[in-house]
Amino acid sequence: LVLAFAFFLCLIMSTSGSYVYFQFVQQWPPTTCGVRWKPCSKPRPLQIFTIHGLWPSNYSNPTMPSYCTGSQFNDRKVYPQLRSKLKRSWPNVESGNDTKFWEGEWNKHGTCSEQTLSQMQYFERSHAMWYSHNITNILKSASIVPHPTQTWKYSDIVSAIKTDTQRTPLLRCKRDPAQPNSQFLH
Numbered sequence: 001l002v003l004a005f006a007f008f009l010c011l012i013m014s015t016s017g018s019y020v021y022f023q024f025v026q027q028w029p030p031t032t033c034g035v036r037w038k039p040c041s042k043p044r045p046l047q048i049f050t051i052h053g054l055w056p057s058n059y060s061n062p063t064m065p066s067y068c069t070g071s072q073f074n075d076r077k078v079y080p081q082l083r084s085k086l087k088r089s090w091p092n093v094e095s096g097n098d099t100k101f102w103e104g105e106w107n108k109h110g111t112c113s114e115q116t117l118s119q120m121q122y123f124e125r126s127h128a129m130w131y132s133h134n135i136t137n138i139l140k141s142a143s144i145v146p147h148p149t150q151t152w153k154y155s156d157i158v159s160a161i162k163t164d165t166q167r168t169p170l171l172r173c174k175r176d177p178a179q180p181n182s183q184f185l186h
Contacts (some may be wrong), residue, residue, distance in 0.1 A: 018065045019056035019112065024129050025171075027052040029093040030146070033042040040094050047146065051090040053105045054126045056112045077119045087125060089130040106111040138164045139162035 009079040017142065033040035057064045078086065078099075092101035103121065110122045117125060142160035144152050154171065161169045 021057055023055040023057050025052040025055060026050065026135050033094055041090060046091065046093065051126055051130050053109055054122060055109045065106045065112040068112035070114040071119060074119060075099060078102065079119040085127050089127045094156060133165050135161065164172055
């Protein structure tokens with residue numbers, strides 16, 4: 001069983017808008033590719049946790065705000081220096097088209113955070129959070145590394161992340177369609 005999960009780091013934001021915090025979501029690319037019915041575009045997915053998104057959210061409403069009125073994605077606002085950083089921290093492992101992934105995340109989630117973060121700030125903040133909360137290194141320091149047969153307790157994974165980030169992560173489980181009796185943390 002390969003360790004794989006999306007990491008949700010909740011950052012509380014004080015705002016007068018339609019959300020109260022952000023979920024910072026990270027994913028393990030081999031699982032993102034492994035639980036799909038079709039293979040990912042990259043022959044060997046990255047072996048590091050990558051950004052899936054920064055999502056404005058609410059405690060009381062299970063449906064997070066999405067597709068809000070706001071500026072649509074403008075590729076020119078992702079400057080070359082930031083673009084090269086995002087290609088590592090926020091790649092599209094499914095189709096390989098990073099810009100389309102960023103566009104989709106901004107148009108769905110970023111537009112709802114525009115009262116707090118401009119498009120440039122949204123992507124800069126996401127990359128900075130990925131860099132400062134390096135889940136790959138956090139888990140490695142706790143001797144939790146991907147392995148074909150080794151498994152870990154859910155509580156050990158949560159504990160390692162919580163100790164480093166001072167936040168309790170939310171981990172999601174998904175079944176591997178190729179192996180119905182196994183689960184991936186996603």
